[in-house]
Amino acid sequence: MSGHKKTFQCGHKGFGQICHCCLQLETQDRVQRAKKQNWRNSFDLDPIDLDRLPNYVVLKARNIINRLQGCSDYRIFKGKRLCHDRLVISIPITRNYRMLCIDRDGTLQPKQVISHGEYNVTKPGSLLRC
Numbered sequence: 001m002s003g004h005k006k007t008f009q010c011g012h013k014g015f016g017q018i019c020h021c022c023l024q025l026e027t028q029d030r031v032q033r034a035k036k037q038n039w040r041n042s043f044d045l046d047p048i049d050l051d052r053l054p055n056y057v058v059l060k061a062r063n064i065i066n067r068l069q070g071c072s073d074y075r076i077f078k079g080k081r082l083c084h085d086r087l088v089i090s091i092p093i094t095r096n097y098r099m100l101c102i103d104r105d106g107t108l109q110p111k112q113v114i115s116h117g118e119y120n121v122t123k124p125g126s127l128l129r130c
């Protein structure tokens with residue numbers, strides 16, 4: 001008799017040979033794991049280390065890195081040269097994060113992303129903008 005709900009070993013109730021509830025959860029879980037894996041793998045493609053940053057900072061930083069390849073005018077990104085080292089340009093990513101780039105003959109090379117705290121702490125005084 002097939003129209004009868006039964007209780008599976010997992011505790012869910014349903015019809016058929018397998019629990020569709022668990023099947024769905026398993027599929028969702030697999031999709032989630034694949035997403036996480038893709039996200040982790042995506043860091044291999046970044047020219048600089050971004051994997052300890054919040055996700056939204058990572059995405060914004062990547063956006064800037066991509067756009068820098070087509071346009072090296074840091075002023076478009078509200079970038080500023082540092083006082084103590086005119087070859088280093090600081091580009092704001094969010095309120096709390098900025099990307100340091102090196103100016104190599106007019107081409108900007110992303111160096112690292114640092115938080116506002118690090119920015120002020122790394123070298124006291126020396127990273128102040130002009």
Ligand SMILES: [Zn+2]
Binds near residue numbers: 019
């Ligand atoms: Zn189940």
